[in-house]
Amino acid sequence: MNPLNLSRKQLALITLLTPTSLFLLIFFIGPMLIMLTYSFLEPGLYGGVEWHFYHWNYGRVLGWADGIYEEFDPVYLKILLRSIGLSVATVLCTLFICYPVAFWVSTLSAKNKALCIFLMTLPFFASMVVRLYAWVLILRNSGFANQFLEATGLITEPLNLMFSGTAVIIGMVYIFIPFMFLPIYSSVEKLDKNLLQASEDLGATPFTTFRRVVFPLTLPGIVAGCILVFIPSLGNFVVPDLLGGAKVLMIGNMIEQQFLYARNWPFGATLSMVIIFMMMIILSIYLYKSTKKQAGL
C-alpha cells in the first residue's frame, strides 16, 4: 500500500503529530537555537553579530568585565534579583486577592459565575498599554487616587504614587490577575463540597479542614497560577517603563536596552537565555512533581 509499510495507526500518528512538531520546531526550537548561537558571538559594531566565538557574554551577566570597557561590577545580577523580587511580590499580591475571590465566585449561581468569568477576561479586549495609561491617570499626583484621598481628608499633600516600585507592582498585579484567578478558580470549582462536610463531621476545626483538605486540593491551581504570573512578570518591560518612569529597571528593560541602544545583540540574547533557563528549571520541577503525583495516584 505505502512505500514505508506503515500501519494505519502509525500513519494516523504521523499525520496528527506532524503539524504540532513543525510548529514547535519553527516557532520554538528554531528561535531558541538562534538566540543560543547569538549569545556566543561577538557584537557587531552597529548591531547584528560578528561570526566569531565570544566568551565574554555569560561572564558579563555575573559581573566580569566585557573587555576593556568595564570593571567588575555585578550590576546585571542586581537587576535580575530585583526583577525576581518584583515578580514574587506580584505573585503574592495576585494570590492573596484571587484565592478568596475564587471561593466567593464558586458559591454564586451558574449565571453569576459566568458573568464573573466574563468580567475577569474582559480587560483582554483592550490593549495592555492603553489600560496602563489609565493607571497613569489614577496614580499621578493630580490623579483620581490622590483626589479621592484628599477629599476624604486622609492626606493633605498628594502622595507620590507614580514612578515607584509600588506603582510597578500595582500595574503588574492589575495586568496579571486573570492569569492567577482562572487556574485557581478551576480547581476551587472542582472541590467536592461533601469533603468539607465530611471533615466537619469528623470533628475538624475550620482551620484544619482548610489545611488538610481545601489547601492540598486547590494546590495545583495555586501552583499553576503562580507560574503563569511569575513568568510573564519577570520578562515584563512595559509596566516598569510606563509606571516606573524607567527608574525601576527590570531585566526586560535591560534586554531592550541591549538590543536597541547598546547595539549589543549577543548580550541581549545572553540575558534572554538566562531568563529562559531559569524558567525551564522552574517548569521542570513543576512537571516532575506533578507527574510524580499522578503516578502515585
Place this chain on the structure above:
Amino acid sequence: MKQSISLKSSRKVKKALAMTSIAITALGFTHSASAEETLSLYNWGEYINPEVLQRFTEETGIKVKLDTYSSNEEMLAKLQAGATGYDIVFPSVHMQDIMAKLNLLEKTNINQYSGFKHIDKNFLNAESDPNGEYCLPYAWGTVGILYNKKLVPELNSWADFFALPNDGKNIAMLDDMREVISVGLITDGKSVNTTNRDDLKAAQDYIIKQKHNVSAFTYDSIPMVQSGDIAAAQWYVGSMLYVFQNPDDLAYVIPKEGATMYQEDMCVLKSAPNKVNAKKFLEFFTQPEIAALNTKQQTNGTMNTEAVKLLPDSLRNNPSINPPAEVKAKLQLFKELGKGIKLYDRAWTKIRTS
C-alpha cells in the same frame, strides 16, 4: 524628533507593534507592490506635516504611504532584520553615518538639483556625506526644558532645573541614554561625544546624584507638565507647539549651559522599490514654501534659508526655535561613537540601577 506627544500613548504602542513587525519582516514578509505609483516613507512619529504629503500627491499623482518609528535604533534594527519596501527614511545625522557604513543608503546626487541652493551648507553635518550627495537635510531643533509657568516663574539653566526638587517640585528627563548623560557632560563643560572615561564617570556621578530628585525618565512628560504634576521636563523644541497653544502656562527654554541639538536628514534607501519617486520627493521638499509649510506645523528649525524667510514672525524670531548665534554656538550634535557606545551603555545601566 519624537513629536509624537499628541498621541500620548503612541510610543509604547508603536514599540510593541514594531517588535511584532520586526518578527514578521524577519520571516520574509514584504510589502506587496501595486501597479499605481507609490512612495513609502519611514519616519519618526508625527515628524512631517500631513499637508506636505497631500500636496506632493496632488502635484505628482504619487500615493504616499507613511510608517513611523520612535527611535533611530528601532528603525535600524528593523532594516537590519530585513524590512524592505521603504523608500525614504529620516535618520539623525549620527545614524545616517552608521547607515552609510552599513551600505544602506542610495546615492541620490540631490546636491546637483537646482533647489539644493536653498539649503544652508552648514547643515551638511554627516561625516559620510559632506557634500550632500546622498541625503537632504530635513529639520533640526534643540533639546531643552519645557516648564509650567504657574509653578516655575522663570527657568534658565540646568542648575535651576535640578534645584526645583528642593522646593518640592517634580522634574522629569527623557528616557534616552545619550540625552540624559549629555546633560551631565554639558554641565561639566564637556563634549557630548566624549569617550573619555573620566568625563563619562563624572557625568554619570552627576546624574546619579540627581536621580532621586528626578521623578521619571519618560517621553510622556508633556501632559504631566500641562497638568502640573511635573514642574519641568527635558524635552524637544517640538513642545513649542503646546507653548503656542497655551503661552500663559507653558514655556520652553534652551538652558544657558548649553544643550544638545538634533538634526535629521532625508535619505533614500538602497533597497528602495521606488527610487525615482523618492528622488522626486527630495526635490519637491527643497521648495522653500514646502519646507516652510512643514516647519510651521512642526515648530522646529529648517535648513532651507529661503523657507526661513517665509515663516511667520512668531517662529522666525523666536529665540527658542531660531536661537541667536551665541546660543547656537553652545548646541552640540551627537556623533557616531563606534565602540565608545559601550561606555555610555555602562554609564546608563549604572544610572538606572543606582
